Amino acid sequence: RVIDLPDSIQELEVIAKKIRELAKEGENLSRIGIAFSSPSNYRPHLDRIFTEYNIPYRRKTPMSLISGPLIKELVGVLTILAGDFDDQDFLALASAEFLSLDCTSLLDKLNHILGEVRFEANGWSLVRLIEDKVRVIEDDELLGIIDFIKKNLKWNLGKKVTFKAFISKFIGLLNKFELADKLDEFEDGSEVMAVWNEFKNITAKLNKIADEKRTLKDWIKLLKLAIREANYTFDQGQGVEITGKIELRSGDYDYIFLAGMSHDLYPTASHNPLDRYFKELGMELTDDQVLDRYLFVDHLLGAKKGTFITYSKSASEEQALASSCIEELKRVVTLKKTEVEENLYSINELQQSLGLKLKAGKEYTDYTQGDDYHWQEDLLTKFRLLKERNRDEFAVYNGKLEEESNLNWLEEKFDDDYVYSADLLGSYANCPFRFLFEKVFKLSSFDLSEEILPFERGRFLHKIMEKFYSKFSAGKVTEDNQEEAAQVLLTATQEVLAEYPLFKESFYWQTEGNRYLQDDDLGVGLEKILAFERDSTIKSNKKTNHFTVREVEWEFDGLELIDDYKFRGRIDRINYHEEGWLGVIDYKTGSINNPVQIPLYIMAAKEEFEEDIVHGGYYILDPGKGLDYKKVKVTNEMYKSSTKATDRFNESLEEAKKNIKEYITNIKAGNFKLGDGDNGCSYCQCKFICRKEEA
Ligand code: SF4
Known part of the structure; x- marks a missing residue:
């Protein structure tokens, strides 16, 4: 048409x-x-x-890559590296959001100093002038930062290297700005990660075609050009695809x-x-x-x-x-002309139409008569209902239970002996309203589809991992013991799968089972997991570290971790390093959206183990999605890799404690408002009753 x-x-x-x-x-x-x-x-x-x-x-x-978040800052760094920068470029670096110079007052001070540098200077002569001024005012913090910039960004531009060497030097530089830490705060599907992945694509492509040696200056120019010409796409959500x-x-x-x-x-x-x-x-x-x-x-x-x-x-x-x-x-072929119904589909259209009719001398009542105007009638009904629900008798709820008997019931349910779990608190953190329906009223539907759901996949993989590490005493897969490890994993998997007859009887389950077992061998999925277990390291103490698995499915119950409140949980795995530290790990196969889980597990492990807990995070256990130790949000992966990261780690724990106390107080007080933002609303079973859009 x-x-x-x-x-x-x-x-x-x-x-x-x-x-x-x-x-x-x-x-x-x-x-x-x-x-x-x-x-x-x-x-x-x-x-x-x-x-x-x-x-x-x-x-x-x-969209043009240069317009994406982060990329302007990378191009800014390239401009400074090329030595051809002005005061604005320098200020842009100082105020960068993703590249931390770790000095919040830097921008104000620099602005002030640049105001005093009254004649035009560019490049490193500008930095020299700034440095002279800073020496006069004896500001050690600022001097340290200028030193850092000079030491790391003043390159010998005439030096000839391969593109590969150039890019690894550039990435090394970005890491000195703690870019990797910053990127950890973004989800895989976020726009920032889409942009970053496209940047990596460009460098990978250039790496393939540029194998000759050129000066650093040439490579900087080429990379800037490639960035300017590149595009990125970002999938925003659900609905019609454009x-x-x-x-x-x-x-x-x-x-x-x-x-x-x-x-x-x-x-x-x-x-x-x-x-x-x-x-x-x-x-x-x-x-x-x-x-x-x-x-x-x-x-x-x-x-x-x-x-x-x-x-x-x-x-x-x-x-x-x-x-x-x-x-x-x-x-x-016969092409038909597209006909568009004369329905009013937007408020704008309605206003336009009303305006035209009024202009033509027709009365507003036209719209409420006749069968042709259902949409308008619906709209009027909606207006009336919306108006009416603001009346007192309709407005009682508003996310808050106030009836005394309800509050007493809540007090009794969540009494002093109640033991809170990370799952329960995470659910409240994401959407108190959904929490009320799913966790308190326990209203949820049971999905009986034959296909395997992510949480079911999670169960098998959890069980397999648990069995594997309880049988595999070495605690760490290495080059030397990988054959033995594969044998133990095979036995563990066979035992777990044997518990579920559907793996033999259903097409979907057989397909899933093939990822774990192929005839009498490990399937591709588990081979990947085994290889990941062999090669994986964990970040702490400024370096990546190998570890052994110390505990699997470690349970705690009734621990008083915050005030007199009691908590329970099961930590999927606790990693141990010979330097005497531990890391707590939770396996995930679906989405990660519990802001209190990892902090709570760290608190519990701190209580029970002598070693310092230096790491907490998720292990993505889905061979289909790629295995990884995942750093999603600051509160979701925590590690002590430097003094700053340790401060962040401790702050996150304190923040989590404060939040947990607040959640519990609010649960007992009957506060069940709608969650902010979209915390899985599209899959939520309460979406037809919460009226989020109207709220
Ligand atoms: S649809 Fe979203 S806002 Fe509504 S109850 Fe579910 S999670 Fe909460």
């Missing part, structure tokens, strides 16, 4: 309306894809229009919208006169026109239920003209 429109904004509006129509018919939004031939015309309006029509979307539009170019994967969608199919797109294939010279020179070039057309046809056929094509007129045209490929299409 095709539609021509006056401009790109109306194209977007029509697409939004059409999607609302499809949603009304029950179509799944995540099975709808939109590809923009030239995203820059649409991007400025996309968010506004889709928000107006209340359409959730995932954006895969490529891509920048025609690059939706065929078969993934029920409906595909191809926007911007105007006449300048995919012109009739033409020949470049230079082509034959390239041929004679033996050069084979990819023909972008052919490739684009191929993708276009692929998309036309890719949607299972329908494809919508839209185009609009450009500024110089009197009317919208379709791409010639659409004209060509007409010869072989």
Whole structure:
């Protein structure tokens, strides 16, 4: 179906309306894809229009890498390394968010000093002038920082090295700014990590093609150029999928919208006169026109239920003209014109429509009569309900239980002998309202799908790991003992799987089982785990450390860790290092979103073991997702790798104690408001009763 429109904004509006129509018919939004031939015309309006029509979307539009978070700071460092920087570049480094110079008052002082440097100076002469001023005021902290900058950022630019050597020197420098620690605070799916991964991609690509030696100056220039030309994509969430170019994967969608199919797109294939010279020179070039057309046809056929094509007129045209490929299409298929229902789908449309009618002298009452205006009636009903629920009798709850008998009941349930678990407190931390339903009222549905759920996978892997380490007395897989370890892991796995007959009887479970066992050998998934166990190290004391496994599934129950409150839990694993320290580890196969678990486990281990606890974190135990010791948020992985990190570690513990006390007080006081932000709302069983959107 095709539609021509006056401009790109109306194209977007029509697409939004059409999607609302499809949603009304029950179509799944995540099975709808939109590809923009030239995203820059649409991007400025996309968010506004889709928000107006209340359409959730995932954006895969490529954005210029340089506009992403973090990258400006990396380019700033490259500019300083190249020696050609001014006071603004220097100030930008001082105020960098990701690259810590660890001096909060630095910016003010520098600003002041730069104000005193009255003539223009660039590069290292500027730094010399700043340094002279700092010596006069005898500010040791600032002198230390200038020393750090000079020592680490003043490179011998003429030195010839390979790209690989250059990039490892650059990364080494970034680590001196504690970038790795900073990145640990971001989730894998965050925009910062998307940008960082793209940066790593660029360096990996350059590494492959640049094997000659060049000066450091040349490499800095090349890397800056490569960053400027690169794009990154960032998947924001759920809903309709939007891509920048025609690059939706065929078969993934029920409906595909191809926007911007105007006449300048995919012109009739033409020949470049230079082509034959390239041929004679033996050069084979990819023909972008052919490739684009191929993708276009692929998309036309890719949607299972329908494809919508839209185009609009450009500024110089009197009317919208379709791409010639659409004209060509007409010869072989019947294209229908897209009809858009005249329903009102947004408040803006309603206002516009009311305005027009009023202007024409019609009365507002028009909208409340007749069968055609259900949407408006619904809206009025909604207004009335919203208004009414603000009346006293509807507004009692608001996240707070106040009835005396309820409060007494809570007091009794959470009395002095109650033993709190990390799971319970984490649930309250994420969303008190959900906590009330799931943990207090214990209302939840039981999923009986045959497919394996992440928590079920977690159970098997936990059991396998527990059995493995309780049988494997060495406590650490090494090059020397890996064969023996593999044998022990095989036996442990066979024993665990034998407890679950479904592994033999169900297709899904057999497939899962094959990741653990292949005939009489370890499956690929467990081989990966074994290799990870052999190679993994843990961060502490400024270096990565090997360790042995000291305890598995270590339980505590009734420990008074904070005031007189009692706590229980089970630590999946406690690692030991011969220097006399311990690290607590929790295995995870699903998402990580419990801000109190690791601090609570550290407190418990501190209570029971003599050794210093220097590390706490998660071990991602899903061979499908990649194994890793995960540092997610500051409170989720904690380690004492330096004085600063130790301070952070202790602060996090104190903060967690304070929060836990607050959670318990609030639970007993009947405070069950909605959680801030999105803590798994899309999978929450309470989402239809919490009315978060309205709140
Ligand atoms: S949908 Fe979100 S806000 Fe509502 S109860 Fe669930 S987790 Fe809380």
